[in-house]
Structure formats: C-alpha cells, structure tokens
Amino acid sequence: MTLAPQLEPVPAAPDEGTAGARVRRGRGRGERQRSGLALGRISGVSLGVVTLWISLLVLLPLAAVVGKAFGSGWSDFTDAITSSATASALKLTLGLAAAVAVVNAVMGTLVAWVLVRERFRGAGLLETVIDIPFALPTVVAGIVVLALYGQNSPVGVTLYGERAGLVVALLFVTLPFTVRTVQPVLLDLDRDAEQAAASLGASPVVVFRRIVLPQILPAAASGAALSFARAIGEYGSLVFISSGLKGNKVASFIIYGQLQNADTPGAATRQAAAIAFVLLLASAVVLILLDLVQRRVARRG
DSSP, rough: OOOOOOOOOOOOOOOHHHHHHHHHHHHHHHHHHHHHHOHHHHHHHHHHHHHHHHHIIIIIEEEEEEEEHHHHHHHHHHHHHHHHHHHHHHHHHHHHHHHHHHHHHHHHHHHHHHHHHHOOOOOOHHHHHHHHHHSOOOOHHHHHHHHHHTOOOSSSSSOOSSSSHHHHHHHHHHHHHHHHHHHHHHHHHOOOOHHHHTTTTOOHHHIIIIIHHHHHHHHHHHHHHHHHHHHTTTOOOTTTTTTOOSSSHHHHHHHHHTTTSSSSHHHHHHHHHHHHHHHHHHHHHHHHHHHHHHHHHHHHO
C-alpha cells in the first residue's frame, strides 16, 4: 500500500483590493506618526494645564520683564545699559560667569571621572557633599564662604571684598552642574573601545583624548552652560563676601539697588528690567548655542 505524499497547502495570493487597503492603512499610520497623533480628551486637558502652568510661571514673567525694559522706548533702554556703572557691572558679571563656566567644565569633569572610574572609601560621602549647594539657600552659601574666607578667616586666606571671593562663591553654588551632567555619560560609556586602544599601545592620555573626551564633551559643555546661566544672576551667595568690594558691582547688585530707589521708582524699575533683560538674553544665547551643538553632535552620531 503506497501512501500519497502530503502536500502543504499553497497560500492564496492576496486580493489586490485587500493588499491595497493594507498599503493605504500603513501609509496612513506613517503620516499620522510624522504629523503627530491627535490628542485625546485627557491628553488635551493635560497639555492645556501644562501650557497654562508654564505660562504663569515662566512665559508671562519673562514677557513682563521685556515689556518693562522697553516700556519707554529703545533710547531709554540703551541709556540704561550703557551708563558707566551698568556697563562695568555687566562686563564684570559676564566675565565672572565665563570664568566660572570654564573652571566648572574642567574640574566638574574631573570630579565626575573620579566618582565613576575610581574606587575609594568615602565616595558616598563625596556624592552627598557635591549636592549640598543644591540644598542650601544661596544666602547660607554666602555665609559659609564668608565664614571661611572673610576678614577673620580661620585658614588665613582673606577674600572679603575681592573678585576672587566672588569667583569662589560662584564656584560653590554651581559645583553640581557639570558633575551631574557628565557623571551619567561616563557611567553609560562602553569601555571596550578604551580597552582595545590600550591593548594596541595607546597611552591613557591618548585614550582619554581620542575616545572618552568626544563622548563626554557635550555633557561637559551643557554643565558649563548651566553654570554660566546660574552665575550671571546670582545674588544671595555674593551679598556678604562682596560687601567690601571697591569699584564695580555685579549686575544683580545694580538691579537690587535700582529697585530700592524711592525717588524715581518708575524709571528705576525700567532700568532694573533693562539690565535683567541683558542677563536673560545672554543666558538664552548660551543655551541656544548649546542646543545647536548638541543637535549637531547627535546627527553625527
């Protein structure tokens, strides 16, 4: 008795109408993904609440500052920011902020490297210490700096009334920014390329410069930009250490002084808003440039 071979059924060819409908549905899904999915009722309400919240906390106050700065016209705005005292304060503030950003880019990266790549006792304590400036009120940070580097310094270093004291105070309050932006990148790095380069004879300096640095540079730049933005508007940590500063004041002090002017409160407020607008513009430019650099790096992979 011969058994007939069992043939597998051949699938039927898809109907042209069905195939066309599938293609159209796929194209429709792709177009919806590219254009954005339609918001549901709950999503629409959530977006509205978020937009209202951001507007009340950020957009409307910023718009009020801009409106107040230009409320009396362009000439009054330029007069407010080009006066000798204001121009000197802006130069000093931007210079200090740039110096702090550069120092943080280097030292913050070094601290992050030690925390990630080195194993030592007290690492957990160091992690906590780094976050202290985030938790402390800025006025308390100013008192801390004054207690250590004031006129009766216990370490014999007096920075009271000196620009170096301003730099130290700003470095204190901006310490965590670069550390906390670089540290996660170092943790996620694949070390196989480093080990391969080392096995081929590359020195540790070459490995860091050619393999590690290009990958952590955007994060270090991001931390430096955040440090710059924080430093140009800082007031609380500087109020004590800079009390004896001769000559130029930082911009935040000029703003505070203008707001305390009871003789011409309207004009003083406009002048303070003009200075604040310049600081806001400087921070925005730095953050926009940083975003452009990060996008370019992301496109290059």
